[in-house]
Amino acid sequence: MSLPRIAVDAMGGDEGVRVMVEGAALARRRHDRFKFLLVGDETRIKAALDNHPNLRGASEILHSTDVISGEDKPSQALRRAKTTSMGMAVNAVKAGDAGAAVSGGNTGALMAISKLALRTMPGIDRPALAALLPTLGDNDVVMLDLGANTECDARNLIQFAIMGSAYSRVVTGRDSPRVRLLNIGTEDMKGTDELRDAATILRKAAADLSMSFDGFTEADKVCRGDVDVVVTDGFSGNIALKAIEGTARFVGDLLRRSFSSSLRSKFGFLVSRPATELLKHHLDPNNHNGAVFLGLNGIVVKSHGSANAVGVANAVHVTARLLEENVTERITADLARVGEESLKMKRAPASAATTGDAA
Amino acid sequence: MSLPRIAVDAMGGDEGVRVMVEGAALARRRHDRFKFLLVGDETRIKAALDNHPNLRGASEILHSTDVISGEDKPSQALRRAKTTSMGMAVNAVKAGDAGAAVSGGNTGALMAISKLALRTMPGIDRPALAALLPTLGDNDVVMLDLGANTECDARNLIQFAIMGSAYSRVVTGRDSPRVRLLNIGTEDMKGTDELRDAATILRKAAADLSMSFDGFTEADKVCRGDVDVVVTDGFSGNIALKAIEGTARFVGDLLRRSFSSSLRSKFGFLVSRPATELLKHHLDPNNHNGAVFLGLNGIVVKSHGSANAVGVANAVHVTARLLEENVTERITADLARVGEESLKMKRAPASAATTGDAA
Numbered sequence: 001m002s003l004p005r006i007a008v009d010a011m012g013g014d015e016g017v018r019v020m021v022e023g024a025a026l027a028r029r030r031h032d033r034f035k036f037l038l039v040g041d042e043t044r045i046k047a048a049l050d051n052h053p054n055l056r057g058a059s060e061i062l063h064s065t066d067v068i069s070g071e072d073k074p075s076q077a078l079r080r081a082k083t084t085s086m087g088m089a090v091n092a093v094k095a096g097d098a099g100a101a102v103s104g105g106n107t108g109a110l111m112a113i114s115k116l117a118l119r120t121m122p123g124i125d126r127p128a129l130a131a132l133l134p135t136l137g138d139n140d141v142v143m144l145d146l147g148a149n150t151e152c153d154a155r156n157l158i159q160f161a162i163m164g165s166a167y168s169r170v171v172t173g174r175d176s177p178r179v180r181l182l183n184i185g186t187e188d189m190k191g192t193d194e195l196r197d198a199a200t201i202l203r204k205a206a207a208d209l210s211m212s213f214d215g216f217t218e219a220d221k222v223c224r225g226d227v228d229v230v231v232t233d234g235f236s237g238n239i240a241l242k243a244i245e246g247t248a249r250f251v252g253d254l255l256r257r258s259f260s261s262s263l264r265s266k267f268g269f270l271v272s273r274p275a276t277e278l279l280k281h282h283l284d285p286n287n288h289n290g291a292v293f294l295g296l297n298g299i300v301v302k303s304h305g306s307a308n309a310v311g312v313a314n315a316v317h318v319t320a321r322l323l324e325e326n327v328t329e330r331i332t333a334d335l336a337r338v339g340e341e342s343l344k345m346k347r348a349p350a351s352a353a354t355t356g357d358a359a
Numbered sequence: 360m361s362l363p364r365i366a367v368d369a370m371g372g373d374e375g376v377r378v379m380v381e382g383a384a385l386a387r388r389r390h391d392r393f394k395f396l397l398v399g400d401e402t403r404i405k406a407a408l409d410n411h412p413n414l415r416g417a418s419e420i421l422h423s424t425d426v427i428s429g430e431d432k433p434s435q436a437l438r439r440a441k442t443t444s445m446g447m448a449v450n451a452v453k454a455g456d457a458g459a460a461v462s463g464g465n466t467g468a469l470m471a472i473s474k475l476a477l478r479t480m481p482g483i484d485r486p487a488l489a490a491l492l493p494t495l496g497d498n499d500v501v502m503l504d505l506g507a508n509t510e511c512d513a514r515n516l517i518q519f520a521i522m523g524s525a526y527s528r529v530v531t532g533r534d535s536p537r538v539r540l541l542n543i544g545t546e547d548m549k550g551t552d553e554l555r556d557a558a559t560i561l562r563k564a565a566a567d568l569s570m571s572f573d574g575f576t577e578a579d580k581v582c583r584g585d586v587d588v589v590v591t592d593g594f595s596g597n598i599a600l601k602a603i604e605g606t607a608r609f610v611g612d613l614l615r616r617s618f619s620s621s622l623r624s625k626f627g628f629l630v631s632r633p634a635t636e637l638l639k640h641h642l643d644p645n646n647h648n649g650a651v652f653l654g655l656n657g658i659v660v661k662s663h664g665s666a667n668a669v670g671v672a673n674a675v676h677v678t679a680r681l682l683e684e685n686v687t688e689r690i691t692a693d694l695a696r697v698g699e700e701s702l703k704m705k706r707a708p709a710s711a712a713t714t715g716d717a718a
Contacts, residue, residue, distance in 0.1 A: 150543070150550065151551065184593070184597040191509065192510065219597070219599070219601035220602065220605025221605060222602070224605075235595065236595060239543065239598050239599050240599070240602045242579035243578040243581070243603050244605075245579050246581065246583075246603075247582065247606035248606055248610055249579070250495065250583075251638070254641055258638045279610070283613070
């Protein structure tokens with residue numbers, strides 16, 4: 001079976017064409033079923049392809065020199081969707097010329113362009129940005145939303161749980177991923193009305209949704225490995241993700257500083273290099289690159305702007321797995337299984353009875 | 360000048376009397392100006408004092424055997440405030456028998472008891488929980504609110520900035536602490552209405568408030584050392600704090616696992632022990648113990664439930680510094696300096712619905 005090809009915005013990302021093309025070539029070396037539509041400056045793409053003969057028969061170029069910058073507002077990006085490499089890559093998915101798009105450009109712009117071109121799936125109110133984070137367990141954990149929606153109601157959170165669960169099934173192979181809502185405590189009364197209402201409905205519907213839902217989790221337990229999907233609004237999700245990334249970097253910096261604090265420590269560092277390399281490998285964001293916009297009629301993957309070629313290759317892999325496993329169809333099927341009650345649910349009225357008692 | 364004495368809830372914390380008394384003794388060994396009111400079971404406190412003769416002339420015992428448990432709801436804790444060690448320690452501050460109280464018990468209960476007994480300061484709508492976090496710079500960063508208020512409006516955030524800034528001046532000695540609001544991006548348009556409104560007002564008022572306010576910061580930059588105060592609502596603050604704590608622990612676990620992955624790594628670990636000990640020291644939560652409820656007519660410090668004696672001693676130190684530096688008076692003075700505009704600002708209608716409960 002041939003895989004639908006993947007459109008790569010070759011102009012996105014901090015280092016542009018060279019890294020994006022090298023990333024595609026690396027991914028193709030691991031699985032030769034991938035084919036690519038490389039969108040960007042033809043001359044520069046051709047030059048980059050010279051170093052990667054394995055891509056030659058497996059890629060087509062779609063020429064564009066117009067680029068969305070990091071400073072462009074979503075509204076500006078939308079106006080230039082027809083001429084920019086990012087817009088053209090996403091539009092290729094819309095037109096059926098590609099099965100999925102990957103970009104390392106401006107997240108807000110990519111979200112706006114993707115929403116307009118691909119529209120949200122039936123039954124989904126808002127798409128969400130989902131990423132994989134490393135854990136102490138065997139599998140990565142899926143966390144969403146990571147910043148696409150600043151404020152969310154219970155209905156949004158339930159839809160995120162369904163989408164995250166479908167993604168986790170692809171990643172972990174589990175039939176019934178362990179789903180939790182991110183909260184500031186695990187007791188039923190904790191958090192906002194939206195969280196408590198979402199928990200009540202998910203508890204009832206979990207069996208029909210092939211997920212194992214067990215209420216709330218806290219931000220210090222995301223990476224323990226005993227949860228497969230962590231669901232949250234985009235504000236809290238972005239705070240949690242960046243706090244995790246920042247702390248991993250912070251500890252890395254402290255470690256480096258500690259190891260260079262004395263001659264003995266420097267020597268120890270050299271001896272224990274395999275250990276620190278293992279740690280570095282585990283924590284390198286390139287090894288967890290590729291955040292997915294879930295809930296659209298098509299797959300769009302955001303590669304980190306500062307990703308290297310290995311990072312881009314990982315984002316391409318994520319994309320390919322989502323294509324192979326038909327994640328969009330899985331979400332549609334799950335949505336069909338949820339009761340009317342949840343899907344037609346109005347915005348939750350403030351459930352005054354259950355609000356906090358410490359006021 | 361004699362320092363007002365510090366009331367210690369000797370029954371709070373996971374390990375109770377022994378650790379609380381040992382912590383007080385350690386703190387007293389560093390500064391012999393501290394005097395204590397030890398609140399709890401007289402027999403057990405006396406037994407613990409046998410090992411710490413340096414506390415004998417410097418402490419008085421207030422007998423109580425009733426304890427607030429980790430499971431007690433704030434409402435239950437309030438009803439037993441007159442008989443429990445936690446309630447009696449806080450009430451000693453109210454009565455003027457002590458200048459401040461320290462407890463390792465249930466956070467929600469401590470918040471509720473403290474609010475009822477000490478009331479919020481004039482000009483402050485809601486107290487906030489503030490803690491010190493380690494940074495790559497020379498000083499710890501103050502972060503607040505960490506869970507006392509689930510939802511906050513712009514007016515709350517501004518008051519938190521004023522309180523956090525006063526606390527930071529005590530910790531860093533800076534005349535004009537660098538204050539930022541926690542957000543999901545640094546551009547003016549990012550985040551919620553509450554954050555944008557608070558930023559607009561703080562930008563205008565910062566000069567009068569002896570703080571250097573420069574808009575937003577993101578969760579990955581909290582520990583970089585270039586910000587002194589990070590202001591946020593209690594939900595996001597709790598998520599950020601726990602994500603930071605959890606990731607530090609996660610990286611520590613990975614490091615341990617990496618170092619025991621081969622004989623060579625194990626040997627390297629032994630050689631580089633001074634380096635890893637330095638790291639461990641920097642990340643040990645006991646070295647940053649002591650979260651403060653700011654905005655009350657009196658000082659109440661929460662010690663981590665699982666803190667050891669060194670941790671308790673650090674919480675006592677935090678308490679003593681706040682007493683010595685008259686932080687409550689400083690906040691009052693700062694509030695008096697803010698323009699009418701900010702203080703008489705109406706609550707933002709969007710977030711007027713729910714009252715927060717303590718974490």
